[in-house]
Amino acid sequence: MAVGKTFIVEKTCPICEQTFRVVKTRSRKIAVTRRDDDGCTHYVEFNPYYYTVWVCEHCGFAADEKTFTTKITDRHLTILRAVLLTKNIKIPFVEERTLGEAATAFRLALKFQDLIHGKSSKKAKYAHQLAWIYREAGDTTQENEFLAKAADFYEDALMRESFPIGELTDNAVMYVVAAIYWRLGERQKATTYLSKLISDKGVREREPRIHDKARDLWGDIRAAKKK
Ligand SMILES: [Zn+2]
Structure with missing residues (x-):
């Protein structure tokens, strides 16, 4: 149950006004159990x-x-309003979302980013978190489908976008992509990213946490190979 962990606020929609x-969630009140190597936190x-x-x-x-x-830029508003204000999509408000309702929210968010040719880094975040909710629910098929999409979007972001994006550096993204590929069983792709990170002196000096995580994951992959 979400009692005490969430509260409701009212906002004005930029599309329909x-x-x-x-x-909204009170993150301080939510206990963490573990964190996966690709950043997924379990609560x-x-x-x-x-x-x-x-x-x-x-x-x-x-x-x-x-x-x-x-x-939102006027050009994007025009595109989004043309779709949303004519289609009459009704998504009822719920205080407690089911897995299906949460997944629908992410799928819609991805769809609207597609419509406006939104940034891959944003689509990566949506696809990755959608994979995480499927992971928690034990749905590996859907989890892997969205992990693969997230990896594609992250790689596209690495090529096209300038980093850092907020606090997110390109090295942090490379580490996450490696962790995703390892989860998907793509050892070669994972180790290519990891060896880049480990051999980069700049990463070791300026982002020691990323360097250490990359080395740890590299170690895990090597250990798994010997089994
Ligand atoms: Zn609206």
């Missing part, structure tokens, strides 16, 4: 990833908080 409700009883994507209950626009609260 109506007031809609959002469930006790309650999964905050279910609420990362906000959905407007009136027009169906779905995106993360940052997208909702940052000015």
